[in-house]
Amino acid sequence: MKKGWKETPIRGIILEAGSAHEYSTGGWRKLKPVFDRTKCIDCMFCWVFCPDSAVIVEKGKMIGFDLEHCKGCGICAMECPDKVKAITMVEEEKEKK
Amino acid sequence: MAAEAKIKCSVGLTGNSAVAYAMKQINPDVVAAYPITPSTTIVEEFSGYVADGKVDTEFVTVESEHSAMSACIGASAAGARVMTATSSQGLALMWEMLYIASGMRLPIVMTCVNRALSAPLNIHCDHSDSMGARDSGWIQLYSETVQEAYDNVIQAVRIAEQENILLPVMVCLDGFITSHSIENLCLLDDDVIKKFIGEYKPSQPSLLDVDHPTTYGAVALPDSYMEARRQQAEAMTLSKDVIINAAKDFEKISGRSYGLMEKYRMDDADAAIVILNSAAGTTKVAVDEMRNKGLKVGLLKPRVFRPFPYIEMAEALKNVKVIGVLDRADSYTSFGGPLFTEIRSSLYELDKRPKIINRIFGLGGRDYGVKDSLAVFEELLKIKDMGKIDKVYDYISVRE
Numbered sequence: 001m002k003k004g005w006k007e008t009p010i011r012g013i014i015l016e017a018g019s020a021h022e023y024s025t026g027g028w029r030k031l032k033p034v035f036d037r038t039k040c041i042d043c044m045f046c047w048v049f050c051p052d053s054a055v056i057v058e059k060g061k062m063i064g065f066d067l068e069h070c071k072g073c074g075i076c077a078m079e080c081p082d083k084v085k086a087i088t089m090v091e092e093e094k095e096k097k
Numbered sequence: 098m099a100a101e102a103k104i105k106c107s108v109g110l111t112g113n114s115a116v117a118y119a120m121k122q123i124n125p126d127v128v129a130a131y132p133i134t135p136s137t138t139i140v141e142e143f144s145g146y147v148a149d150g151k152v153d154t155e156f157v158t159v160e161s162e163h164s165a166m167s168a169c170i171g172a173s174a175a176g177a178r179v180m181t182a183t184s185s186q187g188l189a190l191m192w193e194m195l196y197i198a199s200g201m202r203l204p205i206v207m208t209c210v211n212r213a214l215s216a217p218l219n220i221h222c223d224h225s226d227s228m229g230a231r232d233s234g235w236i237q238l239y240s241e242t243v244q245e246a247y248d249n250v251i252q253a254v255r256i257a258e259q260e261n262i263l264l265p266v267m268v269c270l271d272g273f274i275t276s277h278s279i280e281n282l283c284l285l286d287d288d289v290i291k292k293f294i295g296e297y298k299p300s301q302p303s304l305l306d307v308d309h310p311t312t313y314g315a316v317a318l319p320d321s322y323m324e325a326r327r328q329q330a331e332a333m334t335l336s337k338d339v340i341i342n343a344a345k346d347f348e349k350i351s352g353r354s355y356g357l358m359e360k361y362r363m364d365d366a367d368a369a370i371v372i373l374n375s376a377a378g379t380t381k382v383a384v385d386e387m388r389n390k391g392l393k394v395g396l397l398k399p400r401v402f403r404p405f406p407y408i409e410m411a412e413a414l415k416n417v418k419v420i421g422v423l424d425r426a427d428s429y430t431s432f433g434g435p436l437f438t439e440i441r442s443s444l445y446e447l448d449k450r451p452k453i454i455n456r457i458f459g460l461g462g463r464d465y466g467v468k469d470s471l472a473v474f475e476e477l478l479k480i481k482d483m484g485k486i487d488k489v490y491d492y493i494s495v496r497e
Contacts, residue, residue: 002321005328008321008325008328010202010263010325010328010332011263012314012315014315015302015309019312
């Protein structure tokens, strides 16, 4: 439950850092990135270019996407090197079916 | 009274000089301004105090009023006590920033020297500028005289910075009529003012508080915007008592009494004029003339327009038979000016509502003399006798 107006800090200020993480932007997505681990060379281009910090990397390996925050812009698929193309953008609805 | 010894009286100053002097005594951290007629000399004289080292203020010269208010907002968010002044087109150019100042709850104090808006181009007094900004979330205080302008500026700092308020305050006085007329007034001692306004210590971390990084001016989407606005409305509601209390404390240091409004010979008045700023002074002369003839008339001069003291307004006007609200600005509703619609709305709860008319006067500096005031009173008394209103909304002192 979100805070009521009496509890919300006044002035519209945000008192803690990194609070954008709490705001889920995944629902904005129309196209969803699908990742093929067998093709990935861990070049980190997708990680660098993702404007939403939605590429998850652990111990130097690209392991997938934070779909709570990925807006489906497709920059990762675009930047993935031509010879690799480990990321494809698919229609969210079609993928569900 | 010990306080009286500290008051310097019979000092002759123009309205603008008095405001600039109050600003000098307040010694704000930052003043960002772009001078515009008729408020120019406030900024001009204050910049003199800065140049002469009489204040510690960081004086920011900017390229427009939009930038002036923007700089004030940045400085206030950084925790500074901030003041500025403007008029007319300058206030109009600040428009979007006015809402940002109030939305971010920044206690900026601005003097608005009332002047007409273009077009046609005009530099003289009316209230179109500040009345247009009446819904921008600023507290608005209106001043009849040079003394009231000086006193309101000092009280505005105290009101704006109250912990439960944190709203910007606009102090309005009439362009040229008050801003450029020399009046005798009483000035308070620097120390007395310092004690009255206290030190500004914002309780939230400011932009410059590197130990507590805080985001100011972030986006608030539909899930949080309304909470911020609700808080703002609450602060405006609470500000009424804060304004009253500030006036009470101010009376202790000055001997001058202020409230939400001034009632002049209202006790048994059958007819009353409601009017803002300097024109109230003219109207008082007319009230005295009518009273000398045995006619029961009075004057109500609102001092606080935002928040609008609708309960007190109804209480003050409930026994009057006919009210004439005189607006020095039109809202182009084809129904009445901004003061009229607020007063008329305030009376709605009364069981027995007085008759009420609206007259637009004095636009672009058109003279409002005692004879104009007397003519309105005569019309009001005629309405009282006839029991009917011919025209609810009309212009006076306009060539037919």
